[in-house]
Amino acid sequence: MQIILEDNNAKGRSLHQLLEQSVDYSRVVSDLKRIANKPIGRLDVSNLLIFPHDWNVSKDEIHNSIIIGLEETENDCLISSGNIMGFVGVNEAEVFIKSRFANDDGHDYFLHYMLQKVNKLNIVNFDLRGGKDTIWDFLIYMFPDYLSKAIKQGLYKEYRHIKHNDTNVKGSIDVSRHIRTNIPFAGKIAYNTREYSFDNPVLQLVRHTIEYIKTHPYGRNVLARDSEMIENVSKIVFYTPTYNKNDRQKIVNANRRLVRHPYFTEYKNLQIFCLRVLRHEKLSFSGKKDKIHGILFDGAWLWEEYLNTVLKKDFIHPENKTGKNGFKLFEKGPQRIYPDFISEQVPKIVADAKYIPLNRQESYAESDDRLINIYYKTITYMYRFNSKRGLLFFPYPFEGEPFNKEYKIEDREGTLTKIGFNIPKNIDDWGEFQEAMKKSECKFKNTIKKISE
Structure with missing residues (x-):
């Protein structure tokens, strides 16, 4: 069912x-x-x-x-x-x-x-x-x-048992197979070898x-x-x-x-x-x-990796698996951190990719521990990079302007902004959907650029 x-x-x-x-x-x-x-x-x-x-x-x-x-x-x-x-x-x-x-x-x-x-x-x-x-x-x-x-x-290699039947004997003779295939004798010998092979x-x-x-x-x-x-x-x-x-x-x-x-x-x-x-x-x-x-x-994961294809010219995408583009947390110590995205430009902008629908307040209330933890994580990275601008990227089902909601951090100059990436939904043709997504990508990058300025 x-x-x-x-x-x-x-x-x-x-x-x-x-x-x-x-x-x-x-x-x-x-x-x-x-x-x-x-x-x-x-x-x-x-x-x-x-x-x-x-x-x-x-x-x-x-x-x-x-x-x-x-x-x-x-x-x-x-x-x-x-x-x-x-x-x-x-x-x-x-x-x-x-x-x-x-x-x-x-x-x-x-x-x-x-x-x-x-x-x-x-x-x-x-x-x-x-x-x-x-x-x-x-x-x-x-x-x-x-x-x-x-x-x-x-390339993976492993030992293989290979059967031969020729005059260049270099392995163990297979007597029963030799009798079956080479009688009357014409010079060939049936034998087997054990070879390390890609095939x-x-x-x-x-x-x-x-x-x-x-x-x-x-x-x-x-x-x-x-x-x-x-x-x-x-x-x-x-x-x-x-x-x-x-x-x-x-x-x-x-x-x-x-x-x-x-x-x-x-x-x-x-x-x-x-x-x-x-x-x-x-x-x-x-x-x-x-x-x-x-x-x-x-x-x-898929949303984060997709955003990397859109933002890779303007943002660094640290990789915790390979250790690429990781940053030290303390001046002395082995601890390294991997924000989802951090801007190439200075002053730094820290961004976190979230697939959850951050626009659905009825599902993810502002008091929800899950959402508060998202805020904490991004604000912590902002403190580490002395950044006054933190961004949260999420997919948003809307055809107009991107969802944009700013939160000012109490007693600080920093702000945290949710930015919804417009995802077209009511399109029945694959080619039209691709074109609509390209337009959404441009709008999304322009929104980030305006906020950065």
């Missing part, structure tokens, strides 16, 4: 209203309780694809986020959502969490747009089909990220995934997103000369055992991803009772 939600619905929706009357209500509730109100880090995520798959890159700590909340009332259950988007299923219960900016017909252009920008893609025309097929499209977007992280660790089942799996993605309507755009991706694909093709499209199932079976090499850690993630694509299981695992399956996106 499919349950469709929007992200950041803090109040929750009636489960009775979301389900058809013929559905076994108690059974659905029982299934949902396996994932509800529990941090992702405490769930069995072996059959979940989570983006970003490296949880350490997310300042919002995705492992502490919950997928859905479930509150039982006297005659019903209220199901709520947060920053997590995507699809998750347990047994018969399937929950689709789309962005709150999706069209009424289900087209989630905003989520697609952010994924394309973050993954450096430019797909002009495509048809969003909705449901699990759209989730499949999301998988295609993610492949370059998985491949790039793996290849940065080097192994893991890279073959990646090669089959590449060839499969090429068959997707916009798969070639994904594989050629930039020079790095083109080079990575070329390496895989070059080092898998024995590729045969008819061996796909054999290669899939050979990769049931996941990579456990202490150095090639990213290849395990890539391996799981490729298996999911090649099996084309629509992200379901029928027959596996109580298994949690699906694909999830951290909206907070």
Whole structure:
């Protein structure tokens, strides 16, 4: 049974209203309780694809986020959502969490747009089909990220047993095979060798995934997103000369055992991803009772990374995972801090990216601890950088001027300003949506420029 939600619905929706009357209500509730109100880090995520798959890159700590909340009332259950988007299923219960900016017909252009920008893609025309097929499209977007992280660790090599039949004997003779193939004797010897090779089942799996993605309507755009991706694909093709499209199932079976090499850690993630694509299981695992399956996106991380593509010329975007652009907190000490954004110009402007709807005062009241903590964090960074200007960026569903609300800090010259980024919602054409987003990006940057002045 499919349950469709929007992200950041803090109040929750009636489960009775979301389900058809013929559905076994108690059974659905029982299934949902396996994932509800529990941090992702405490769930069995072996059959979940989570983006970003490296949880350490997310300042919002995705492992502490919950997928859905479930509150039982006297005659019903209220199901709520947060920053997590995507699809998750347990047994018969399937929950689709789309962005709150999706069209009424289900087209989630905003989520697609952010994924394309973050993954450096430019797909002009495509048809969003909705449901699990759209989730499949999301998988295609993610492949370059998985491949790039793996290849940065080097090309994976492992020992392989290779069968030969020639005159250059350099391994152990395979007597039974020699008798079967070389009688009457014509000079050749059947023998086996154990060689350290790039052309192994893991890279073959990646090669089959590449060839499969090429068959997707916009798969070639994904594989050629930039020079790095083109080079990575070329390496895989070059080092898998024995590729045969008819061996796909054999290669899939050979990769049931996941990579456990202490150095090639990213290849395990890539391996799981490729298996999911090649099996084309629509992200379901029928027959596996109580298994949690699906694909999830951290909206907070995705929003922050998207904003970086918009603001990178004017703002520094520190990276806590790599340590790039980090700042010392104390004059003497190892502690480093990583604001979401800090301006290139002086005096410094500190900015924090928030995916939650900061314009919804009924959902996030000014006295809400969650919102107060957001204020505290930004003001602390302002003090560290001797800044009088702090900004909070959030997506805002409005067609006019950006939402702009300023708070003056008591007994200080500093101000904290919420700036809503206009997200077009009632557009039914992908090309028109892209153009509208480009206009919103310009408005957003102009608003920041005016406030900075």
